[in-house]
Amino acid sequence: MFRITKIIKHKDWEEFKIKGVLSEDSLINEGFIHCSFFNQSIEVANKYFKNESEVLLLILNPELITEEIKYEKASNGQEYPHIYGPLNIGSVIEIVPFVKSAEGFFNLPNEISTGYKF
Numbered sequence: 001m002f003r004i005t006k007i008i009k010h011k012d013w014e015e016f017k018i019k020g021v022l023s024e025d026s027l028i029n030e031g032f033i034h035c036s037f038f039n040q041s042i043e044v045a046n047k048y049f050k051n052e053s054e055v056l057l058l059i060l061n062p063e064l065i066t067e068e069i070k071y072e073k074a075s076n077g078q079e080y081p082h083i084y085g086p087l088n089i090g091s092v093i094e095i096v097p098f099v100k101s102a103e104g105f106f107n108l109p110n111e112i113s114t115g116y117k118f
Contacts (some may be wrong), residue, residue: 064091
């Protein structure tokens with residue numbers, strides 16, 4: 001099974017659960033919601049969420065995402081999944097706390113179910 005990830009602040013997850021869809025500033029400003037592949041999650045978390053303490057890693061099934069997904073190159077030369085519309089909660093198949101080490105860097109969670117192809 002192929003999966004993508006979305007890093008989200010815990011408070012935003014709580015709002016996502018209530019609304020059933022996630023619509024971020026990037027959707028308004030850039031036209032899409034930023035996601036990543038599993039192996040990119042650490043870099044993304046440490047770059048964009050370094051000042052956050054309560055962060056979650058959402059595991060998404062692309063087949064359940066109701067909006068268009070495009071895999072596009074970013075300025076770092078890597079390809080990332082971008083969702084061109086609000087993210088539906090039904091696409092979230094697993095929610096994992098994304099915790100920092102004692103040094104203040106995010107580590108990949110150990111709690112992720114096995115059997116997923118990232």
